[in-house]
Amino acid sequence: MRKSWWKILCVILLFYTFIGGFLMDVPRLPALSETIRNLYFHVCMWFCMMILFSASVVYAIRYLRSNKLTDDIYSRHFAAVGILFGVLGYATGAVWMSYTWADPNNSSFQSFGAVAREPKLIGAAIALLIYFAYMVLRDSISDIDKRARITAVYNIFAYALLFPTIWVIPRILPSLHPGGENGNPALDTKDIDARMRLVFYPAVIGWTLLGVWITSLKIRLSLLKEKRLLQ
């Protein structure tokens, strides 16, 4: 194992997230109750996804400047693990919203109609679909250099679309996500309780490091495969 300080930091921060996230004090809010602790898990998935997609686009640009295939491999795997975290964020959000937003007195079909209008839900779905298309595009081009160049350019477009779909549109439309009235449905540094910040920021770092760790393993495997092909 390649020993690095950040892997140890990742393990420590994640254990802190899981223990502190369950046991430390949180504000008592109506409707949310204890589910407010999902902030340490559900929201962190999206943060991790954003950071991994950012790393992916950085390596895509690096590939276009350097034409080195290793940069293309880095870019691909950062995007793939980013998608994984995005799907996890979506799935956890689906569970969370069924017990907070959905109306228990309505049939699930009717309350789904209300929840499905949530702009962040649609925006995140579009963003993820664009990245699914990135993977499809990669596998549909057999020439290695052509694939790397075309998908690097597509990656930049996908990243540019990520911002309107998950950052801009949810701020314009009315949203069920908290903080929508202040025009900032994502992270408002004045809105988040000080007690929750103690766990939330370390949790974001811990989850992101976990994502980077998994990505680094995937990259190393695929570099090995590449080496074997050349020999």
Next chain:
Amino acid sequence: MRKIKYLSALIISLSLTLITHAQDDKVDMADTMRSNGRIYVVVAVVVLILLGLLLYLVRLDRKITKIEKNSG
């Protein structure tokens, strides 16, 4: 490497015996694992899962390093 593996297995099994032991010595006493709506039980379960996943990741990392050394 092997020592660390044995040591972690030992720690897990020791903590498991602690948990089971707490259940049978006194009936309905409010010890830690039974207080607070038994949230500590959930924490123990989640931490065990996290521990398992991270150990798996570490093992995977080691295996890949071994292959890298052999091929390089």
